[in-house]
Amino acid sequence: MSLKPRQAFMNTISSFSDYQQHYNRSIENPEAFWEDVANNFVWKKKWSKVLEWDFHKPEVKWFIGGKLNITENCIDRHLPKKANHTAIIWEPNDPKDEAKKITYQTLHDEVCKVANMLKANGIRKGDRVCIYMPMVPELAYAILGCARIGAVHSVVFAGFSAGSLVDRINDSGCKLVITADGTVRGDKKIELKAIVDEALKKCPSIERTIVLSRTSKLPFMKEGRDVWWHDEIKNVDAHCPAEAMDSEDLLFILYTSGSTGKPKGMVHTCGGYMVYTTYTFQTVFQYQEGQVYWCTADVGWITGHSYIIYAPLCAGATTVIFEGIPSYPDMGRFWQAIERHKVNIFYTAPTAIRSLEKAPLSFVERSDLSSLKILGSVGEPINEEAWHWYNKNIGKGKCPIVDTWWQTETAGFMISPIAHVTPLKPAHATLPLPGVQPAIMDENGKEVEGNNTEGRLTIKFPWPAIARTIYGDHQRFRDTYFSTFPGKYFTGDGCKRDENGYYRITGRVDDIIIVSGHNLGTAEIESAIDEHSAVCETAVVGFPHDIKGQGIYAFVICYNKPNEEDKLRNEIRETVSKIIGPISKPDKIQFVSGLPKTRSGKIMRRILRKVAEGDTSNLGDTTTLLDPSIVDEIKAGAL
Numbered sequence: 321m322s323l324k325p326r327q328a329f330m331n332t333i334s335s336f337s338d339y340q341q342h343y344n345r346s347i348e349n350p351e352a353f354w355e356d357v358a359n360n361f362v363w364k365k366k367w368s369k370v371l372e373w374d375f376h377k378p379e380v381k382w383f384i385g386g387k388l389n390i391t392e393n394c395i396d397r398h399l400p401k402k403a404n405h406t407a408i409i410w411e412p413n414d415p416k417d418e419a420k421k422i423t424y425q426t427l428h429d430e431v432c433k434v435a436n437m438l439k440a441n442g443i444r445k446g447d448r449v450c451i452y453m454p455m456v457p458e459l460a461y462a463i464l465g466c467a468r469i470g471a472v473h474s475v476v477f478a479g480f481s482a483g484s485l486v487d488r489i490n491d492s493g494c495k496l497v498i499t500a501d502g503t504v505r506g507d508k509k510i511e512l513k514a515i516v517d518e519a520l521k522k523c524p525s526i527e528r529t530i531v532l533s534r535t536s537k538l539p540f541m542k543e544g545r546d547v548w549w550h551d552e553i554k555n556v557d558a559h560c561p562a563e564a565m566d567s568e569d570l571l572f573i574l575y576t577s578g579s580t581g582k583p584k585g586m587v588h589t590c591g592g593y594m595v596y597t598t599y600t601f602q603t604v605f606q607y608q609e610g611q612v613y614w615c616t617a618d619v620g621w622i623t624g625h626s627y628i629i630y631a632p633l634c635a636g637a638t639t640v641i642f643e644g645i646p647s648y649p650d651m652g653r654f655w656q657a658i659e660r661h662k663v664n665i666f667y668t669a670p671t672a673i674r675s676l677e678k679a680p681l682s683f684v685e686r687s688d689l690s691s692l693k694i695l696g697s698v699g700e701p702i703n704e705e706a707w708h709w710y711n712k713n714i715g716k717g718k719c720p721i722v723d724t725w726w727q728t729e730t731a732g733f734m735i736s737p738i739a740h741v742t743p744l745k746p747a748h749a750t751l752p753l754p755g756v757q758p759a760i761m762d763e764n765g766k767e768v769e770g771n772n773t774e775g776r777l778t779i780k781f782p783w784p785a786i787a788r789t790i791y792g793d794h795q796r797f798r799d800t801y802f803s804t805f806p807g808k809y810f811t812g813d814g815c816k817r818d819e820n821g822y823y824r825i826t827g828r829v830d831d832i833i834i835v836s837g838h839n840l841g842t843a844e845i846e847s848a849i850d851e852h853s854a855v856c857e858t859a860v861v862g863f864p865h866d867i868k869g870q871g872i873y874a875f876v877i878c879y880n881k882p883n884e885e886d887k888l889r890n891e892i893r894e895t896v897s898k899i900i901g902p903i904s905k906p907d908k909i910q911f912v913s914g915l916p917k918t919r920s921g922k923i924m925r926r927i928l929r930k931v932a933e934g935d936t937s938n939l940g941d942t943t944t945l946l947d948p949s950i951v952d953e954i955k956a957g958a959l
């Protein structure tokens with residue numbers, strides 16, 4: 321196989337009956353189905369077998385023996401025809417600053433330079449590189465530069481604290497960090513390099529830090545360890561051969577919260593990830609040549625990896641990278657940027673929609689949104705009110721909303737409408753995409769067949785982009801995802817299936833809460849709160865929050881009854897912010913003298929959830945509690 325330019329990756333589903341046909345084929349003969357899709361990509365060597373799998377082990381391999389480099393698919397193959405087309409539009413934090421347009425040729429040159437810069441700094445295939453950067457074009461170059469030479473990137477969201485960075489760097493044994501002096505988000509400046517310096521005191525594996533100048537600050541630079549991006553990049557050239565990667569070689573690690581305190585490093589590999597994310601991007605958004613596509617996520621999360629960087633670029637699209645926040649300089653920022661860049665496909669999160677919905681409509685009305693064709697939603701269930709507001713005011717009733725359900729672990733869309741193809745139903749992710757075989761399970765671990773049902777959502781057959789393991793802990797991978805319902809991948813979500821077979825995701829059924837679309841483990845927040853010297857024990861649950869979807873409610877036992885409760889609350893919030901990051905700060909902190917525990921010492925979170933929801937009328941059976949009287953105290957003190 322060669323780098324011969326192929327036709328732009330084709331949309332193959334354009335009607336509901338097409339969908340049904342493709343879906344049926346993907347179930348009856350998954351290997352033939354995915355082989356056809358994979359043939360649309362550039363491979364250096366063809367695979368010898370499409371799939372091997374066993375969900376009991378668990379083990380999944382796709383396109384076995386195939387060799388490829390994802391950056392040739394994201395960049396090189398587009399060059400013969402599209403060297404001067406815009407690959408990336410960068411919209412800076414401050415709208416008064418100039419936006420940048422980066423062509424596919426420039427992207428090629430910059431990615432190759434980063435690849436060479438990494439090599440010059442000792443990075444080889446298989447080495448792990450931590451990326452802790454603002455939303456700037458160089459972040460895309462850094463990611464793709466790693467992929468070019470087969471280094472495994474681990475992007476850490478730049479809102480995480482030094483402590484979180486330490487855990488992630490050490491867990492995967494990164495050798496190098498790429499960061500920036502600082503970042504700006506709205507009117508807030510964050511000194512990223514200072515956070516990295518703090519973290520690196522505890523990260524013995526890091527040999528080198530490459531620092532991009534973004535805020536023109538002069539941070540501390542450690543002799544022999546820290547180098548400037550602009551100095552290093554001068555010394556390298558703009559050509560770098562793309563490393564031949566095995567389909568199953570690691571492409572990246574991305575950490576996601578787990579039910580225990582320790583984040584899970586989800587491992588994604590090269591071949592299946594590329595094929596699946598690109599296919600789903602192309603299919604769900606029905607992407608057309610020349611369209612401008614904007615996903616507002618941060619590249620620090622899976623949405624940014626798959627649907628800002630890899631899939632849109634593989635599809636030859638123009639993808640927007642936005643550095644700022646929806647409320648800066650005012651609540652009309654998204655809409656103005658849509659007008660400025662004539663965005664055709666806009667993909668955001670329910671939490672953003674809910675916060676913008678609260679602003680006067682004049683912020684929307686002053687912008688021309690007529691370029692929009694398709695809207696998307698991701699990250700949490702979108703409530704009907706937000707769905708209707710989005711549909712009416714942003715889509716003007718003409719743009720389908722694709723409510724895409726998926727996860728860090730799935731790497732790509734799983735259950736989602738296909739734009740202009742699937743009849744929509746507000747707040748429903750609708751139907752599984754081709755290749756996706758959901759099964760709803762009841763409490764006893766039996767599959768519930770038929771429609772009008774609900775239960776726990778599992779997937780019973782592998783798709784090409786399923787995570788292969790948790791970095792360094794395959795046993796945890798098995799325990800977390802494949803042991804609850806043996807032989808099936810357990811998503812951790814609850815769902816309903818309506819009379820037409822449409823899926824509605826109802827939310828997490830485990831100890832993960834989703835705050836503003838961010839996955840947070842309650843155990844991780846609890847252990848951060850416990851770090852405060854006044855705190856003895858904590859239980860954290862989610863509660864419904866108007867804008868964030870879920871808020872964080874902490875029940876805290878102190879060693880001594882606090883004198884100044886509000887002061888202590890602020891200190892606790894600061895402790896959490898310092899240990900994990902500001903996104904994990906509890907919204908409500910209730911001081912209690914005990915927690916509802918069973919005789920075996922397990923906290924009955926069901927009760928705490930009810931209290932946090934403000935619904936204490938029926939707390940269910942509390943007789944198995946060690947001390948049932950504690951429930952009355954907790955109810956009386958509810959916030």
Ligand code: WTA
Nearest residue numbers: 698699700701723724725726727728825839
């Ligand atoms: C939730 C984000 C309802 C779900 C891509 C899932 C959703 C978790 C939706 C994964 C949706 C994501 N409707 N819930 N359209 N999309 N979720 O790993 O609970 O950050 O398990 O991946 O977000 O979050 P993650």
